[in-house]
Structures are given as structure tokens and as C-alpha cells.
Amino acid sequence: MKDNFKFRHRLRVRWAEIDRQGIVFNGHYLTYFDVAITEYWREIGLPYPDAVTGTGADLYVVKTGIEYHASAEYDDWLDIGVRVARIGRSSMTFDVQIYRGSEHLITGVVVYVAADPATRKSVPVPARLCDAVCAFEPVDPRGTA
Amino acid sequence: MKDNFKFRHRLRVRWAEIDRQGIVFNGHYLTYFDVAITEYWREIGLPYPDAVTGTGADLYVVKTGIEYHASAEYDDWLDIGVRVARIGRSSMTFDVQIYRGSEHLITGVVVYVAADPATRKSVPVPARLCDAVCAFEPVDPRGTA
Amino acid sequence: MKDNFKFRHRLRVRWAEIDRQGIVFNGHYLTYFDVAITEYWREIGLPYPDAVTGTGADLYVVKTGIEYHASAEYDDWLDIGVRVARIGRSSMTFDVQIYRGSEHLITGVVVYVAADPATRKSVPVPARLCDAVCAFEPVDPRGTA
Amino acid sequence: MKDNFKFRHRLRVRWAEIDRQGIVFNGHYLTYFDVAITEYWREIGLPYPDAVTGTGADLYVVKTGIEYHASAEYDDWLDIGVRVARIGRSSMTFDVQIYRGSEHLITGVVVYVAADPATRKSVPVPARLCDAVCAFEPVDPRGTA
Numbered sequence: 001m002k003d004n005f006k007f008r009h010r011l012r013v014r015w016a017e018i019d020r021q022g023i024v025f026n027g028h029y030l031t032y033f034d035v036a037i038t039e040y041w042r043e044i045g046l047p048y049p050d051a052v053t054g055t056g057a058d059l060y061v062v063k064t065g066i067e068y069h070a071s072a073e074y075d076d077w078l079d080i081g082v083r084v085a086r087i088g089r090s091s092m093t094f095d096v097q098i099y100r101g102s103e104h105l106i107t108g109v110v111v112y113v114a115a116d117p118a119t120r121k122s123v124p125v126p127a128r129l130c131d132a133v134c135a136f137e138p139v140d141p142r143g144t145a
Numbered sequence: 146m147k148d149n150f151k152f153r154h155r156l157r158v159r160w161a162e163i164d165r166q167g168i169v170f171n172g173h174y175l176t177y178f179d180v181a182i183t184e185y186w187r188e189i190g191l192p193y194p195d196a197v198t199g200t201g202a203d204l205y206v207v208k209t210g211i212e213y214h215a216s217a218e219y220d221d222w223l224d225i226g227v228r229v230a231r232i233g234r235s236s237m238t239f240d241v242q243i244y245r246g247s248e249h250l251i252t253g254v255v256v257y258v259a260a261d262p263a264t265r266k267s268v269p270v271p272a273r274l275c276d277a278v279c280a281f282e283p284v285d286p287r288g289t290a
Numbered sequence: 291m292k293d294n295f296k297f298r299h300r301l302r303v304r305w306a307e308i309d310r311q312g313i314v315f316n317g318h319y320l321t322y323f324d325v326a327i328t329e330y331w332r333e334i335g336l337p338y339p340d341a342v343t344g345t346g347a348d349l350y351v352v353k354t355g356i357e358y359h360a361s362a363e364y365d366d367w368l369d370i371g372v373r374v375a376r377i378g379r380s381s382m383t384f385d386v387q388i389y390r391g392s393e394h395l396i397t398g399v400v401v402y403v404a405a406d407p408a409t410r411k412s413v414p415v416p417a418r419l420c421d422a423v424c425a426f427e428p429v430d431p432r433g434t435a
Numbered sequence: 436m437k438d439n440f441k442f443r444h445r446l447r448v449r450w451a452e453i454d455r456q457g458i459v460f461n462g463h464y465l466t467y468f469d470v471a472i473t474e475y476w477r478e479i480g481l482p483y484p485d486a487v488t489g490t491g492a493d494l495y496v497v498k499t500g501i502e503y504h505a506s507a508e509y510d511d512w513l514d515i516g517v518r519v520a521r522i523g524r525s526s527m528t529f530d531v532q533i534y535r536g537s538e539h540l541i542t543g544v545v546v547y548v549a550a551d552p553a554t555r556k557s558v559p560v561p562a563r564l565c566d567a568v569c570a571f572e573p574v575d576p577r578g579t580a
Contacts, residue, residue, distance in 0.1 A: 014466065014469070014470055014473075015164055015165060015170070015469055015470075015473060016164055016170045016172060016466045016469060018164055018165040019160055019161055019163055019164075020160060020163040020167060020219055020339075021348070021350070022165060025160070025161045025320075025321075025324075026320055026324070026351040026354060026400075027161060027317045027318065027319075027320030027321050027324070028317065029317075030315075030316055030317030030320065031315075031317050031449065031451045034315075034316070034317070034449070034450055034451060035449055035450075038449075038450060038510075047510070049310075058311070060311070060358070060361070061316040061358055062357065062358050063355075063356065063357050063358065064316060064354075064355070064356045064358075065353075065354070065355040065356075066353065066354045066355075067352065067353050068350070068351055068352050068353065068354075070410075071350070071410075074165055075473075075482070110316075120360075120361075159321065159324070159325055159328075160324055160325075160328060161321045161324060165484075166493070166495070170465075170466075170469075171465055171469070171496040171499060171545075172462045172463065172464075172465030172466050172469070173462065174462075175460075175461055175462030175465065176304065176306045176460075176462050179304070179305055179306060179460075179461070179462070180304055180305075183304075183305060183365070192365070194455075203456070205456070205503070205506070206461040206503055207502065207503050208500075208501065208502050208503065209461060209499075209500070209501045209503075210498075210499070210500040210501075211498065211499045211500075212497065212498050213495070213496055213497050213498065213499075215555075216495070216555075220328075220337070265505075265506075305454055305455060305460070306454055306460045306462060308454055308455040309450055309451055309453055309454075310450060310453040310457060310509055312455060315450070315451045317451060364455055
């Protein structure tokens with residue numbers, strides 16, 4: 001796996017995640033992304049959902065994209081690299097890459113928007129999230145988004 | 146399908162529900178049971194969770210059992226018979242059977258307990274649920290449980 | 291729902307598909323896409339996987355994308371519009387839109403590549419698939435891809 | 436966790452496994468059982484499905500049962516104890532218990548039958564499986580089943 005991810009999470013493909021083609025069903029990668037992003041938040045000291053408690057904001061997925069370069073199979077160990085690529089006023093973009101050993105299987109993106117849970121109107125990304133991410137790794141400055 | 150179910154729900158097996166053996170993964174039947182029981186509540190006029198709103202109780206699964214007589218496969222139409230077999234003071238037992246045409250695939254049971262959502266202490270099954278079920282089909286009398 | 295989809299499939303959100311935010315987990319939409327595309331193939335007379343039997347090709351997902359405009363919730367009826375947007379030499383692109391009544395919830399795309407199941411090398415999309423799709427609805431001509 | 440399981444597997448509850456009641460959906464425990472049993476086979480030196488390759492048999496689930504004592508929640512670490520309780524001529528019974536720390540959440544059972552994959556007729560449990568299990572932990576003798 002290339003060394004451009006400061007954070008990686010490892011998991012093993014489950015039997016129930018394999019479909020009739022003998023490969024991981026295409027939708028389960030979004031579960032893997034979610035698991036790895038959960039661990040990213042924990043790693044930087046802001047386990048979700050405590051990270052947003054009291055901020056008046058929650059994070060909602062507004063966009064996902066996956067490119068499938070090769071198929072993961074039953075029992076494979078997958079290394080999931082996660083990085084915050086960009087923080088905007090109210091959005092955060094995660095880049096995700098999945099490797100099986102040195103083989104690059106999946107490229108993904110998950111975009112979240114910070115919103116008021118009651119109204120679902122977008123609000124600024126809570127400062128504590130920005131601060132923790134930027135303390136962990138270089139991210140495009142917030143103002144440019 | 147035997148005619149001893151007054152209520153049946155039909156659904157089609159999804160690609161993502163098939164595992165590497167080419168059959169429905171054993172755990173997905175509990176999702177099928179849940180879908181069919183949801184439709185049972187709707188059929189008798191008490192769509193869940195409105196059925197329990199304001200009663201101070203919610204229903205929690207405390208026991209499930211499945212016998213797998215034969216395997217459902219991709220794209221199969223399944224007929225799911227649901228029946229309330231017994232209502233106790235605080236519990237309700239559903240019998241479930243799944244058929245593919247005339248072939249009996251699955252026998253199942255799901256037991257719910259009525260409990261206070263805050264304390265998780267068991268409480269009596271709300272009367273409106275008992276009444277609706279008993280108006281729909283014969284059930285073992287509540288007092289015997 | 292806008293009338294620019296000749297094919298639509300309807301399904302109901304399941305309890306097990308709701309996550310802790312009270313909305314459909316973001317990954318389950320790819321299952322919904324898959325279910326709706328399955329029904330698209332059936333509608334045009336080529337139920338998958340029979341559609342590819344004997345062609346030496348199978349279809350593999352190489353790209354998916356989802357934009358989440360609003361959240362589907364428990365028990366919602368969803369209308370899923372499916373259309374083949376483009377057929378290339380070895381790829382097929384499906385556009386998908388999900389509506390709840392007149393409200394547009396989801397925009398998606400699923401790109402398949404035809405490949406030899408043994409070697410996973412791309413091969414031309416089987417002619418019978420192109421023919422059936424083009425007989426059903428106008429699609430960008432194959433040669434332009 | 437009580438010390439009567441020689442084998443335990445640990446996993447963390449995923450966001451997507453939580454339902455609208457804020458607890459793990461009842462069916463996902465069968466996925467957890469499956470993951471833990473997979474690891475049991477690996478532990479005793481017979482990773483599935485290699486364990487059955489060349490034996491003319493595969494293992495099919497014929498019965499599952501779950502008692503839900505308390506609910507697992509998001510991000511919980513779960514310890515899953517697995518034990519072969521009994522080996523019959525053609526069947527194997529696994530007892531499973533799930534703990535969160537010292538709290539006992541789930542009691543389960545999974546019964547497999549060895550069968551010919553082509554005919555689905557039951558066949559004797561392959562000797563290599565019996566031998567490996569009995570070398571790992573005491574099990575009811577095969578002859579008594």
C-alpha cells in the first residue's frame with residue numbers, strides 16, 4: 001500500500017458479504033468506508049458521534065463514489081486508507097483507498113455535510129472537527145472551499 | 146403453501162442476499178421475517194411503530210429460531226406466512242413459514258417482549274395490540290401465558 | 291417523478307436498512323440500484339444472469355456514484371427510475387434516480403464492464419444485451435463510446 | 436466472560452448494523468456467529484472452505500437459534516465465544532455466547548449438516564473436521580448423535 005495515508009484500518013471480508021459472483025457485493029464497500037472513517041475519527045481523538053455532541057451539528061453523507069479496480073474475495077484482509085482531502089465551510093471530503101497487500105482494489109470518496117439534525121439545513125463544520133483533522137494531517141485550508 | 150396462514154407476504158430474493166454457496170445467507174431470513182411481520186401489523190390496522198406510540202411500551206425481540214429445510218436462491222419468489230401463535234402477559238410469539246411455491250423452505254419463530262423503552266423492563270403487551278390481533282385471527286388466550 | 295424514465299421499480303424501505311440516524315444507511319442504496327437494474331433486465335426480456343449465459347461474458351460493476359439529496363426513512367415507498375444512458379464497446383452505464391412521491395431523493399450511476407469471467411479481461415458487450423436495450427429505449431449508439 | 440470457551444473472537448459493532456431502535460438488528464447476530472465460527476475453523480487449523488475441499492461434503496446451516504438477553508449498541512466491542520457442543524454422524528452443533536465485557540448479551544446455537552453439494556443429501560461429517568475439533572477441545576463422542 002502506498003505510504004500517502006497516515007491512517008489505515010484493516011478488516012477481513014465476511015462470508016455474508018460475498019455475492020453470487022464470488023466477490024464482495026459492490027454496496028458493501030460503503031460499509032467498509034464507514035467503518036474505516038469511524039476509526040479515523042477515533043484515531044484523531046474525536047470518536048463519532050461524541051465528536052458532534054453539543055455542537056448543534058451532525059454529519060450527513062451527501063455524495064459517495066467508488067471505482068472498482070479489482071474484486072475483493074472471501075476472507076481477504078483489506079487495508080483501507082482514509083484521508084480528509086478537503087474541508088469546506090459545511091462539508092468534509094474523505095478520500096478512501098482499499099488495498100489487498102500491494103494490490104489496489106478500490107478508490108472511493110465520501111462527502112459529508114454538517115447540518116442541523118432538526119432542520120437538515122447546512123451549518124459550518126464544527127471547529128473542533130476541523131482543528132482535530134488539521135492537527136492530524138495537512139488538509140486544504142477551510143477558506144478555499 | 147398450506148392454508149393455515151391467514152396472512153402472507155411475498156418478496157423476491159435479492160442478489161446481495163446470496164452468499165458464496167449460491168444460497169440466501171442464513172441470517173437474511175430474519176430480515177425477511179421482520180419485513181413480513183411489519184406487513185402483518187399493517188394488515189391488521191396497526192402499522193409499526195405507530196402501533197406502540199403512546200403506550201409506554203415498545204416491542205423487543207428476545208428469541209428467534211430458524212429451521213432451514215431447503216435453500217432459497219437468487220430471484221426466487223418467497224411466500225412468507227405469519228401468524229401470532231401466542232400472546233402472554235408481556236410477550237408475543239410469531240410463527241413464520243417460508244415457501245417457494247409449494248416447497249416448504251423455512252420454519253421460524255420470533256418472540257417479542259413488550260418493554261419500557263427507557264428502562265427495558267417488561268410491561269404488559271398494550272391492549273390495542275392484543276385486541277387487533279385477536280380480532281384478526283384466533284390466538285391462545287392472553288391469560289394462559 | 292419526472293417522466294423521463296421508461297422503467298421504474300418500486301420498493302419499500304426495510305427496518306433493518308435504517309441506521310442510527312434514523313435514515314437509510316448510505317450503502318443500501320447500491321442494493322436498491324441493483325434490485326432495480328435486475329428488474330430492468332427482466333422488463334426488457336433478458337433476466338440476469340440468463341442474459342449473459344453462453345456469451346462468454348459477465349457484467350462487473352466498475353464504478354458507482356451516489357448523490358444524496360434527501361434521506362429515505364423507514365417504511366417509505368421508493369420509486370427507482372432506471373435508464374441505460376450509454377453503451378460503449380465493453381461498458382454499460384445506468385442512470386438511476388430515486389423518488390419518494392414527487393420528492394427527488396437520490397441520483398446515481400452504475401457502470402458495468404463486460405468481461406470474461408475466467409480472465410476478468412474486458413470483452414465487447416454481448417450483442418443480445420445491446421439489441422434488447424436499444425429496442426426498449428433510445429441509447430447513445432454503441433460506436434460512440 | 437466466563438472461562439468455559441477455549442475460543443473467542445472479538446469484533447466491534449458497525450454503524451450500519453444498528454437499527455431504528457438504536458440497537459443491533461436481530462438478524463446481524465447470525466453474521467457475527469458466522470464470522471466467529473469462521474475464525475474457530477482457522478484457529479484449529481482448518482480454515483473454511485479449504486477444510487472441506489476434496490471431501491465431497493460441504494457444511495450447510497440447518498438450524499439456528501438466538502436468545503437476546505440484552506442489546507448490543509453502536510461501537511460496542513463484543514466477545515464471541517464459540518464451542519462445538521456435539522458432533523453427530525452428519526451434523527455439527529456450535530454453541531455461541533456473546534459478551535460485552537462481563538455482560539452476557541446473546542446465547543446462540545448453529546447446527547450444520549454435512550451434505551453433498553450436488554445432491555444436498557447428508558453425508559458423514561468429514562473425519563478431518565471431527566479430528567481437528569476433538570484435538571482442540573472435548574466434544575460429545577461422535578457415536579452418540
